[in-house]
Amino acid sequence: MGTVTLDNLRKEFDNGNLVAVDDVSLDVADGEFITVVGPSGCGKSTTLRMLAGLETPTSGSIRINGEDVTNVHARKRNVAMVFQNYALYPHKTVEQNMAFGLRMSTDLTKDERTERVRETAEMMGIGDLLDDRPNELSGGQKQRVALGRAIVREPDVFLFDEPLSNLDAKLRTTMRTEIQRLQKELGITAIYVTHDQEEAMTMGDRIVILDDGELQQAGRPTDVYDDPANEFVGGFVGSPSMNVLDAAVEDTGTGVTLTGADGRFTYELTSDTANALAGVDEVRVGVRPEDVRIARDGETGVETAVEVLEPIGSDNYLYLDIGPEFIARVPSDVAPDLGETVRIAFDESDLHLFDPLSGASLT
Numbered sequence: 562m563g564t565v566t567l568d569n570l571r572k573e574f575d576n577g578n579l580v581a582v583d584d585v586s587l588d589v590a591d592g593e594f595i596t597v598v599g600p601s602g603c604g605k606s607t608t609l610r611m612l613a614g615l616e617t618p619t620s621g622s623i624r625i626n627g628e629d630v631t632n633v634h635a636r637k638r639n640v641a642m643v644f645q646n647y648a649l650y651p652h653k654t655v656e657q658n659m660a661f662g663l664r665m666s667t668d669l670t671k672d673e674r675t676e677r678v679r680e681t682a683e684m685m686g687i688g689d690l691l692d693d694r695p696n697e698l699s700g701g702q703k704q705r706v707a708l709g710r711a712i713v714r715e716p717d718v719f720l721f722d723e724p725l726s727n728l729d730a731k732l733r734t735t736m737r738t739e740i741q742r743l744q745k746e747l748g749i750t751a752i753y754v755t756h757d758q759e760e761a762m763t764m765g766d767r768i769v770i771l772d773d774g775e776l777q778q779a780g781r782p783t784d785v786y787d788d789p790a791n792e793f794v795g796g797f798v799g800s801p802s803m804n805v806l807d808a809a810v811e812d813t814g815t816g817v818t819l820t821g822a823d824g825r826f827t828y829e830l831t832s833d834t835a836n837a838l839a840g841v842d843e844v845r846v847g848v849r850p851e852d853v854r855i856a857r858d859g860e861t862g863v864e865t866a867v868e869v870l871e872p873i874g875s876d877n878y879l880y881l882d883i884g885p886e887f888i889a890r891v892p893s894d895v896a897p898d899l900g901e902t903v904r905i906a907f908d909e910s911d912l913h914l915f916d917p918l919s920g921a922s923l924t
């Protein structure tokens with residue numbers, strides 16, 4: 562079992578002048594893989610450190626398996642943390658590193674400990690490294706040892722603090738899959754902090770997005786991608802970022818017309834989206850680059866000039882004059898000349914409408 566509940570968890574530093582974590586509440590189910598993502602300084606690590614017992618909350622509570630552990634010492638919580646810098650003891654062998662946490666936290670005999678370390682090392686593919694010391698290992702091997710050291714303790718909850726940041730891109734992808742596989746196989750609840758939205762989206766059963774210490778949205782990756790709660794989430798999730806334009810809203814009686822701030826586009830809304838804008842004068846209109854296409858013959862579109870073409874192999878990114886940093890992701894055979902005018906279109910169902918002041922989603 563490994564349920565985790567955060568209830569209005571708050572952490573202030575500098576005598577309350579800095580709120581690092583601002584009343585965050587979250588329920589994590591047993592066996593769930595939660596990724597926590599957000600820009601630098603948003604409070605990810607502080608949240609994780611409070612869960613591990615390395616930082617004391619200013620207020621709020623943490624429960625693991627229903628038990629209030631807010632003031633329980635780190636060693637007495639059955640959680641294991643995996644760090645970005647591996648945190649291995651340089652003078653101990655791989656076997657000693659893995660056995661160390663076990664000695665601290667269980668009452669197994671020496672033989673049982675050795676057996677369990679060996680089994681885990683085999684499972685992690687590091688069985689032949691048990692006598693090596695950390696400086697003899699590659700980055701990937703060190704991270705496997707760090708993972709193995711966490712797994713061997715059979716914790717209720719795994720806490721990961723950017724564990725793959727020091728690895729190269731290829732190894733990172735391999736390790737991502739491996740961590741997911743192990744977590745599902747072992748059925749241990751995982752809370753995984755990263756600043757990489759792609760990592761968060763691909764690994765999490767649910768993704769939690771923080772900004773400025775506040776929880777912006779928690780949900781399944783596809784739900785957060787399709788229905789971002791606000792403009793921040795819309796822009797943070799997805800790559801390249803969602804395009805967002807200012808528009809004036811005009812009710813035409815039969816529908817609603819959106820007009821770009823400097824007249825660079827107009828768009829007629831007809832369906833439910835129009836209803837969401839009742840009584841609204843100004844709106845922020847979001848559309849993802851992958852939802853922008855070249856208009857079909859006969860389709861009403863928006864004419865705009867191509868400023869930059871960036872080929873990424875399978876597709877091209879077209880930077881368009883319709884607004885600041887407005888990108889269309891189109892197939893690689895769509896390769897207009899720079900300065901050429903193209904006619905683009907997007908479906909009403911792919912538009913995201915945000916309140917210009919609060920940023921909250923209106924759809």
Ligand code: ATP
Pocket residue numbers: 574575579580581599600601602603604605606607608756
């Ligand atoms: P990063 O991705 O850069 O590691 P983060 O999202 O993990 O950032 P935190 O490390 O949790 O963010 O920091 C949140 C805020 O709290 C930041 O403004 C940081 O400067 C501040 N902070 C963190 N630890 C302390 C501390 N011990 N004393 C004072 N301020 C701190």
